[in-house]
Each structure stands twice: as C-alpha cells, then as structure tokens.
Amino acid sequence: MGDHGFMLNNMLGEEDVVDETPGHFREGVRMSSMMAPTIIAEADGTVTALGTGGSNRIRTAILQVAVNLLAHRMDVEAAVLAPRLHVERCGTVSFEPDFSGEEEAALRTLAEEAKAWPERNLFFGGVHVARWHQKGGAHGAGDPRRQGVAIVV
Structure with a gap:
C-alpha cells in the first residue's frame, strides 16, 4: 500500500x-x-496452465475449462470456446448461447432469475491455456472473450 x-x-x-x-x-x-492461476499435472505427463481475470467469475470459468479438458477430453481450443455459465449468490444464473434447448431449460430452473446472454462475453472470464506433453508437444488457446491469442513457436 x-x-x-x-x-x-x-x-x-x-x-x-x-x-x-x-x-x-x-x-x-x-x-x-480471487486470482487463481492454475496448473494441472496429469498422470501421463501432460501439464496444463490456465488462468483468467473475471472477478467472482474466475472460479467458474477456470473450473468449466478444466472440466472440459479433463472430463470431456476436449482439446484446449474447444475447451476454451465452449459456452459458460455462472450462478451468483443473489440468485441469478447467467449463461452464454449454444447450450442445447434441454440444457438451457435446466439452467433456468437453477435460480430465481435467468439471464441468457446473446453472445459470448468477457463477463464469463477469458481463460487462456497453455498445454504441453512430451509426445504431443505444445498447444495453446487464447480466449476470444478477452481478445486472447495463442501462438506455439
């Protein structure tokens, strides 16, 4: 200070x-x-680093990308581009487009108020990812929600 x-x-x-x-x-x-730069070390030697800005949405953005990578086995770009949601303590669920109709209906039942965003937005963070594996090499993804770019050299 x-x-x-x-x-x-x-x-x-x-x-x-x-x-x-x-x-x-x-x-x-x-x-x-609330800053939470995250490193994921997998058993096969894959190492992934990810992080975002986004106030109280940092946790949900990082968690959703990590779940996409680990549970859904998406590549880094697909994991970052996937639609996101965020539930506020005040009882509002916000979500981006591209959830299925069934998923959107389920999201609307989660909270007193639902806010469907018309397009992807930096409100949901801007998760940038760098991933490396000895056999697979380096991969990266910059989140377009925050004008992110990834270049492997």
Missing part, C-alpha cells in the same frame, strides 16, 4: 472480498485476492 493510502489493484468491486461494513479495510493490510 505504501505511504499514499491506496492499493494498486482493481479488486474493490469483487463481492467475495469486499465487505460493505464502513471501515472494513485496515491500513497497511493487503486485500485478499
């Missing part, structure tokens, strides 16, 4: 770390962070 009384970050809008109680922030104490 230094001697100037302000923190050099943009975390003041994050619901998970901001308490609405007056005087909640103590001078000289750094705020906790």
Whole structure:
C-alpha cells in the first residue's frame, strides 16, 4: 500500500472480498485476492496452465475449462470456446448461447432469475491455456472473450 493510502489493484468491486461494513479495510493490510492461476499435472505427463481475470467469475470459468479438458477430453481450443455459465449468490444464473434447448431449460430452473446472454462475453472470464506433453508437444488457446491469442513457436 505504501505511504499514499491506496492499493494498486482493481479488486474493490469483487463481492467475495469486499465487505460493505464502513471501515472494513485496515491500513497497511493487503486485500485478499480471487486470482487463481492454475496448473494441472496429469498422470501421463501432460501439464496444463490456465488462468483468467473475471472477478467472482474466475472460479467458474477456470473450473468449466478444466472440466472440459479433463472430463470431456476436449482439446484446449474447444475447451476454451465452449459456452459458460455462472450462478451468483443473489440468485441469478447467467449463461452464454449454444447450450442445447434441454440444457438451457435446466439452467433456468437453477435460480430465481435467468439471464441468457446473446453472445459470448468477457463477463464469463477469458481463460487462456497453455498445454504441453512430451509426445504431443505444445498447444495453446487464447480466449476470444478477452481478445486472447495463442501462438506455439
């Protein structure tokens, strides 16, 4: 925080770390962070690194891409491009297009309010992925929700 009384970050809008109680922030104490760069080491030697910005949507974005990679065995680009959803504590489920009609109907039953986004949006994070395996080489995916690009050299 230094001697100037302000923190050099943009975390003041994050619901998970901001308490609405007056005087909640103590001078000289750094705020906790939701940042969650993630590394997945698989038994076959595959190593995947992924991360995103996105406030309280960081967890859901990273989890969804990791599930796509590990459980659905998608390649990195497909895992990043797949539609995402996010459920807020306030009772709202938000979701991107391209879920099946049956999946969308199920999502609408999850919360009091459902928000169907008309297109993919950076609201759902921008997960960027780098993956490497000794036999398969390097692969990457940049999330177009945040103008991401991956180039393997």
